[in-house]
Amino acid sequence: MSAIVNDLDLNSPPDDSDRSQGESGNAASDTRSSKWQELIDSLLGAWPTQRWAEVGVLVGCSGGADSVALARLLHTISRESVDGISRRGFIVLAHFDHGLRGDESRGDRDFVVDLAARLGVDCRLGTSDSPDDLEAGSTRADEAYLRSQRYAFLKQAAGQTGCRYIALAHSLDDNVETVLHHLMRGTGPAGLAGIAPAREAGTRPPENDFVITRPLLSVRRQLIRDGLSEIGQAWREDSSNTDTDYQRNWIRGELLPLMQTRFPEVIPAIGRAIDSQRQWRSVIDQQADQWIASHASIDPIVLQRRADHDPSVTIAALQMLWKQSGWSRTAMGQRHWQQLVESLVSTSNHRYSLPGEIDVLAEGDLVTVKVLPRDQRRSEA
Numbered sequence: 347m348s349a350i351v352n353d354l355d356l357n358s359p360p361d362d363s364d365r366s367q368g369e370s371g372n373a374a375s376d377t378r379s380s381k382w383q384e385l386i387d388s389l390l391g392a393w394p395t396q397r398w399a400e401v402g403v404l405v406g407c408s409g410g411a412d413s414v415a416l417a418r419l420l421h422t423i424s425r426e427s428v429d430g431i432s433r434r435g436f437i438v439l440a441h442f443d444h445g446l447r448g449d450e451s452r453g454d455r456d457f458v459v460d461l462a463a464r465l466g467v468d469c470r471l472g473t474s475d476s477p478d479d480l481e482a483g484s485t486r487a488d489e490a491y492l493r494s495q496r497y498a499f500l501k502q503a504a505g506q507t508g509c510r511y512i513a514l515a516h517s518l519d520d521n522v523e524t525v526l527h528h529l530m531r532g533t534g535p536a537g538l539a540g541i542a543p544a545r546e547a548g549t550r551p552p553e554n555d556f557v558i559t560r561p562l563l564s565v566r567r568q569l570i571r572d573g574l575s576e577i578g579q580a581w582r583e584d585s586s587n588t589d590t591d592y593q594r595n596w597i598r599g600e601l602l603p604l605m606q607t608r609f610p611e612v613i614p615a616i617g618r619a620i621d622s623q624r625q626w627r628s629v630i631d632q633q634a635d636q637w638i639a640s641h642a643s644i645d646p647i648v649l650q651r652r653a654d655h656d657p658s659v660t661i662a663a664l665q666m667l668w669k670q671s672g673w674s675r676t677a678m679g680q681r682h683w684q685q686l687v688e689s690l691v692s693t694s695n696h697r698y699s700l701p702g703e704i705d706v707l708a709e710g711d712l713v714t715v716k717v718l719p720r721d722q723r724r725s726e727a
């Protein structure tokens with residue numbers, strides 16, 4: 347891997363509040379940093395520069411260690427010439443202020459604005475000031491709601507700044523925590539494949555013009571912090587990360603440290619299992635594409651019944667069809683997918699509903715799946 351050194355004279359941004367971590371020493375120390383170089387090499391290995399040399403990359407930056415490191419790494423790489431390729435791409439920082447933590451949230455926002463100014467790159471800000479778009483039953487602090495707001499902003503900012511990529515700073519530790527969470531909550535093969543290293547930002551235009559990429563997904567969280575400390579770059583610490591009422595924080599702060607007392611290498615070990623599952627999953631996905639081409643038509647979804655449908659491939663295909671139709675899969679458990687497979691392999695005629703007011707009619711050689719019209723919904727009858 348080609349060596350790149352960090353050439354910026356960036357000391358810690360000012361307003362290093364108590365919660366900002368890292369050294370604020372002389373940035374000259376970053377020029378020979380081994381941890382930092384390890385991070386650059388990992389990033390280039392996961393996301394070879396040829397893929398993004400010519401385009402804009404929007405970095406989702408919370409102000410936390412992972413995304414501050416990602417911003418600094420991409421900025422360094424984007425200014426250098428590696429393997430004879432000189433880049434003409436650019437980076438933009440984007441920060442979404444959920445406004446849930448008062449002064450602390452404002453501090454995070456100011457920190458990111460200041461970092462962008464020091465790097466000399468554009469910075470886009472989003473705020474959550476209108477609770478009007480809350481879905482019934484959800485609260486402003488719902489993780490799913492916060493995420494959907496943040497992603498909508500990131501896609502909009504990418505469009506406005508001409509960026510093709512949206513880079514997020516999930517680490518290996520994030521991936522392992524996510525899969526453990528899925529496992530304990532109940533999940534199928536897709537949930538065990540963890541966070542996708544890259545995916546289109548949506549299924550339809552204009553969202554499918556953007557690619558969400560996570561180039562630090564194989565990197566340990568501790569290495570990121572060590573690298574930042576080495577180059578004297580501060581970051582913000584989110585005080586809510588220690589609140590173990592949140593399931594993810596409990597997994598991070600209590601469960602994994604306990605597991606590590608017996609199995610010190612548990613995180614890389616689970617990481618390898620996730621990688622194999624992802625590879626297996628991509629084979630199944632290819633077969634699911636073929637399954638859809640030969641057994642399904644869309645709008646409405648009409649599926650051909652056969653006794654020999656393979657359950658793994660069929661469920662993967664059904665999940666793809668759900669996604670393409672823009673239907674929520676949140677309330678669809680493994681037993682619901684299984685129920686659909688049973689309808690496809692059986693010969694009996696029957697009808698039932700699935701979560702999301704989805705109507706399933708199995709009749710003759712076909713199974714038809716569609717959203718129930720409003721006037722036929724039980725809850726509104």
Ligand SMILES: Nc1ncnc2c1ncn2[C@@H]1O[C@H](COP(=O)(O)OP(=O)(O)OP(=O)(O)O)[C@@H](O)[C@H]1O
Nearest residue numbers: 406407408412413440441442443493513514515516
């Ligand atoms: N407020 C924010 N503004 C901009 N980007 C953010 C913000 N919060 C998080 N991100 C980006 O998303 C990445 C993942 O953050 P986090 O783990 O908190 O999110 P998550 O809720 O688990 O999201 P995901 O659905 O992507 O897993 C961060 O490393 C960063 O790149």
